[in-house]
Amino acid sequence: MTERDTPATCRRCGICCSKGGPALHDEDAPLVGGVLPMERLMTLRVGEMVLDQPLGKVVPLVEEIIKIRSVPGATACALFDEKSKACEIYEHRPAECRELLCENDERLKAMYDKDRLCRRDLLPDDHPLMEIVEDHDRRCSPRKLTSLARRVTEGDQAALDEIGRILAYDAELRRMVPEKTGLSPDAMEFLLGRPLDLVLAGIGLEVRHEEGRTVLRKRPVRF
Template sequence: MNPERSPYPCQRCGTCCEKGGPSLHREDRPMIDDGRIPARCLFTIRRGERVRDNLKGDLVPLTEEIIKIKGCADRWTCLFYDRATRGCGIYAHRPLECRALNCRDTRRIEAVYDKTRLARQDLLSGVNGLWDLIEDHERRCNYEALHARVEAGIHEGRLKQEKAILEILRFDAHVRRLTVEKGGLDSRMLDFVFGRPLCDTIKMFDIELAKKNGVYELAVTPAFSREQPIG
């Protein structure tokens, strides 16, 4: 099945690109290796994060990580999409999902959507020192461990495992800062190397990180109303 051929040619409306950059597959690796898609333009959604599945139309925890092209500023719009011209800055070298997607005939994108997805190990396992750091970060800051502590519930308005959760968030922030300041990593690479900051993604648990009188604490949102463990 050739993803380049379709009885429904693209109308360049930009809707697909506005909804976010594509997930990358192993077939896309050569474009990253040779810099046509720079690694600083990527970010990782790690295993256990809750994301919207565009095919299922629901929020689901990832069973395997996904590497995607970043959005523009505070929007999901693909970094390489030009709103003014409704064009793609890397059209000649666009990823597999972009070549397969047609909003009026989704059979091709459905066939490749969750197959042969690219992972950080494919790209970074050969980088001495860095991959060890990524693995250590994954052990100490994985979403399964975070969820287990949130699952303990709240008591008198505070999370029972607040101290342990804050420790995970501190380590995540420390590793990012250390890798830039001491390791010389381009800060634009952080969301790719370590995934999105936990201080941002903690919101998926209906929890917010707040600073009060110079001290960080966790605040539960109205959606988190249970005084007992989460079932």
């Protein structure tokens, strides 16, 4: 099929939806809290290893992004209904979904890394949760975890202990914030980013807790 033959509109085949949800851009901000509640979103933080679709390779993120979550244990966008091959919010679908056409991804490529939303856009400075978000980022940053993980693979026990403390702090915060704020536990992937075991999985390490000890094992990277 030539570019000239390319359909000018989405055929609603669902193929792109089955590969994953979109990142959100400035123009999608009005959807957040409406058709896109926090519970449907996740934050990928600076330093996390992610698949850059236009580049077709896994790279560390240089800017935070907010994405629609995937179906647990699968790649499909959580708003995609596999049976009917339909989007739950098609009429209000985010910018990336509107720009991507199956046979021609030029429009998506042109806007892919521009004006991406981050938590700071949605939780302004004076928002009561911003302090928690920033403290969590300082203590549990993916870059810090990557650096510690490298030391662990060289046999550094102190680095392993530090990862254990970071994992415990992160788990406690994810338990405590919903309790204190009334937010759903499902909102934590937006507020605090992906669980740290997934962040570590992205750099090829599996977290296990064995007889009261934190153990990290090398594993193939999956996205």
